[in-house]
Amino acid sequence: MIFQHSLYHIRWAEDKQILELVWKPTTQDLVAEEFQAALHNFAGFGATYGVSSMLQDMRDFMDYLPPELLRWRDIVVSPRYRQFGLQKMAFLYPPEMAPKNMGNAPIQIRGYAEEFFDVYESATDWLLTDIRPRKAG
DSSP states (O other): OOEEOSSEEEEEETTTTEEEEEEOGGGGGOOHHHHHHHHHHHHHHHHHHTOSEEEEEOTTOOSOOOHHHHHHIIIIIHHHHHHTTOOEEEEEOOGGGOOTTTTSOOEESSSSEEEEESSHHHHHHHHTSOOOOEEOO
C-alpha cells in the first residue's frame, strides 16, 4: 500500500508493475472534489512510478458518476496519464455492474487502451499482455 484514504487506497503491485486504485464502500457519499482528488493522486503516483499499466477496482464503488465528472476526467486527468506514458487502464467491476462492452476487445479513446473486467486475474493478465487496441467509434 502506498497511499491510504478513507474512500480508496492506492497500491503498487510491484511483481506485476501495475498501479492499482481500489475504491472502498465508503464512497456512497462521495463528492466530486473527493473523486477528483483521488484521480489526481492516482495520476501523481503513476508519474512517480513511471507505470505503463493501471487498474481501477470499482467493485466496491458505491456512488454514481455524473457525465460532467467523467468529462472532467477526460479533459484534466487523461492527459496526465498520457504524459507519463500510460499504455493500458483496466477497470474492474462487479459482474452485475459490468459495462455492456466488457470483453469485446480494448478500446482507445483517451490515448491509451482501456478494457473492462469482472475478475481481477483477467484484468491483470490483460495488463501484462501486449494487445493492440481498436479505435472507438
